[in-house]
Amino acid sequence: MTPPKRQRREPHEHLPPPPAPAGKQKNPERLFVVAGPDGGERDGDLDLVTLIVARADPPPSATPEQSALLRLCTAPLSVAELSAYLNLPFSMMTVVLTDMLTAGLVTARAPIVRQAVADRSILEAVMHGLQKL
Amino acid sequence: MDFKSSDVVPGPRTEDQLPHTAEAAVKIVIVGGFGVGKTTMVGSVSEIKPLTTEETMTQAGIGVDDNYGSDTKTATTVAMDFGRISITEQLVLYLFGTPGQERFWFLWNGLFEGALGAVVLADTRRLEVSFDVIGRLEERGVPFVVAVNTFPDAPRYAVSELRTALDLAEEIPIVECDVRRRASSRDVLMTLMHFLHALATAKTPV
Ligand SMILES: Nc1nc2c(ncn2[C@@H]2O[C@H](COP(=O)(O)OP(=O)(O)OP(=O)(O)O)[C@@H](O)[C@H]2O)c(=O)[nH]1
Numbered sequence: 001m002t003p004p005k006r007q008r009r010e011p012h013e014h015l016p017p018p019p020a021p022a023g024k025q026k027n028p029e030r031l032f033v034v035a036g037p038d039g040g041e042r043d044g045d046l047d048l049v050t051l052i053v054a055r056a057d058p059p060p061s062a063t064p065e066q067s068a069l070l071r072l073c074t075a076p077l078s079v080a081e082l083s084a085y086l087n088l089p090f091s092m093m094t095v096v097l098t099d100m101l102t103a104g105l106v107t108a109r110a111p112i113v114r115q116a117v118a119d120r121s122i123l124e125a126v127m128h129g130l131q132k133l
Numbered sequence: 134m135d136f137k138s139s140d141v142v143p144g145p146r147t148e149d150q151l152p153h154t155a156e157a158a159v160k161i162v163i164v165g166g167f168g169v170g171k172t173t174m175v176g177s178v179s180e181i182k183p184l185t186t187e188e189t190m191t192q193a194g195i196g197v198d199d200n201y202g203s204d205t206k207t208a209t210t211v212a213m214d215f216g217r218i219s220i221t222e223q224l225v226l227y228l229f230g231t232p233g234q235e236r237f238w239f240l241w242n243g244l245f246e247g248a249l250g251a252v253v254l255a256d257t258r259r260l261e262v263s264f265d266v267i268g269r270l271e272e273r274g275v276p277f278v279v280a281v282n283t284f285p286d287a288p289r290y291a292v293s294e295l296r297t298a299l300d301l302a303e304e305i306p307i308v309e310c311d312v313r314r315r316a317s318s319r320d321v322l323m324t325l326m327h328f329l330h331a332l333a334t335a336k337t338p339v
């Protein structure tokens with residue numbers, strides 16, 4: 001029996017390349033950059049795996065939703081996990097979080113995203129971590 | 134969504150909390166057709182009980198008789214399972230089990246663009262399902278490996294036959310797996326990491 005057959009595709013020319021590392025152009029060795037709320041460049045652009053940490057106890061002015069969120073992220077927690085625990089769609093979660101970042105209630109730790117030239121040390125760290133599983 | 138101040142939202146168990154030293158996260162996407170084993174794979178390697186994030190997609194009705202109005206909208210809830218593996222005290226890896234249909238992918242900003250790479254889970258009973266997924270990844274320039282689930286009643290093909298059928302370049306790894314087993318899922322992820330490392334090495338002249 002022969003399996004069905006696929007036709008290879010080429011990368012789309014018009015697709016935007018991965019975001020350029022802000023201010024890190026001089027180092028072509030780097031394939032992964034930290035991009036996101038703390039990086040300035042992609043302000044407010046929350047990723048599923050941006051880590052959120054509460055900065056303070058809920059102020060009296062906090063909404064119930066904000067209080068619940070602040071209690072969840074006394075330790076770092078990803079936007080995806082917050083969305084799961086709070087039962088909020090990702091898009092709504094980012095709206096809530098953007099407000100809270102602006103109000104200084106939480107801080108965001110940006111993810112390491114794929115870049116045109118890879119940082120092998122990150123890949124090696126992941127390989128080492130998987131080996132221990 | 135309605136929150137009352139008295140609501141207690143169950144969060145991570147104490148032992149599931151990340152250390153305060155956690156600085157950054159990376160992600161890997163596990164993508165494949167319906168029932169191919171995405172949830173099983175996430176669950177077998179995750180250190181936390183897999184969680185689900187949902188997104189609602191609103192679509193204008195299509196192909197409906199105009200007499201019934203062309204502004205009909207349907208809302209579809211799309212769910213994505215994910216799990217987590219702590220790599221070091223500073224680095225965390227997240228795995229996302231993503232539906233195969235591309236029309237869902239844009240729902241999660243940066244899901245594929247930012248991922249280190251992807252695992253395409255393929256089922257030899259329905260190999261065509263993976264064709265589109267693989268094509269989309271190629272178009273987006275997302276590096277991937279193919280992991281073939283060995284379902285008991287599935288036809289078995291040699292790797293060379295699969296490579297021809299999937300029209301994959303020689304360097305793209307194709308592995309067999311049983312993602313119900315943690316070691317097997319880990320090996321698939323390791324294959325992806327070795328592949329990404331080789332790509333990075335090739336791109337960085339020493
Ligand atoms: N033999 C075998 N069975 C598997 C394997 N992976 C998953 N299964 C079984 O296949 C069924 C579907 O697996 P799921 O993990 O739910 O698949 P999924 O891709 O998440 O499915 P959807 O989310 O519904 O698209 C389950 O009954 C699994 O036990 C595998 O590697 N080998």
Ligand SMILES: [Mg+2]
Nearest residue numbers: 171172214230
């Ligand atoms: Mg599933």
